[in-house]
Amino acid sequence: MSFRIVPSVQQASLTKAAVGADSHSHYKVHDTMRNGLHTVRSNVIGGHPLEAHLENWDVTQQQLKLDMARSVYGLHQPLRIQMEQHIVSQPKRIPVLKQSNLAHDILTGKDSTIEFEDFLGESDPSMFLLDVHGAAERTLGMTKGAPL
Numbered sequence: 001m002s003f004r005i006v007p008s009v010q011q012a013s014l015t016k017a018a019v020g021a022d023s024h025s026h027y028k029v030h031d032t033m034r035n036g037l038h039t040v041r042s043n044v045i046g047g048h049p050l051e052a053h054l055e056n057w058d059v060t061q062q063q064l065k066l067d068m069a070r071s072v073y074g075l076h077q078p079l080r081i082q083m084e085q086h087i088v089s090q091p092k093r094i095p096v097l098k099q100s101n102l103a104h105d106i107l108t109g110k111d112s113t114i115e116f117e118d119f120l121g122e123s124d125p126s127m128f129l130l131d132v133h134g135a136a137e138r139t140l141g142m143t144k145g146a147p148l
Helices: 008-019 040-042 049-055 056-073 076-088 101-106 114-122 131-140
Strands: none
Touching: 049 056, 056 076, 076 101
16 A cells, blocks of 8 residues: 555556557557557657656546545545446447436536636547447447447
């Protein structure tokens, strides 16, 4: 149990190596649409150390809160927090309709912060589907099409 406030450099490098630049590519070819333009500089020079810390900031803070709750209240408290977060993070609506998960925001502490998504919205391509009834039928398994 460590009370680390800032993500470690090794954790960030392991996460980046595990994901990889071409993780979505089935044929091991650089995917420009997902990963941006391919440059030699990106292969030679790693990111700034602060970038690695920022990528893992939320995970480290959540782990710190769970470790502190475990040391203060016992093993049941972090398990209960994780169980509640898992329950409220499950989608409640069909993918076409806009979703707002206030309960998850309260449990993670994001209800008291203003982020990019709060005032500009999320750019989800499924939001542009106009066939709400067709999406609901696919989600509920009422058609022979693949579920969303």
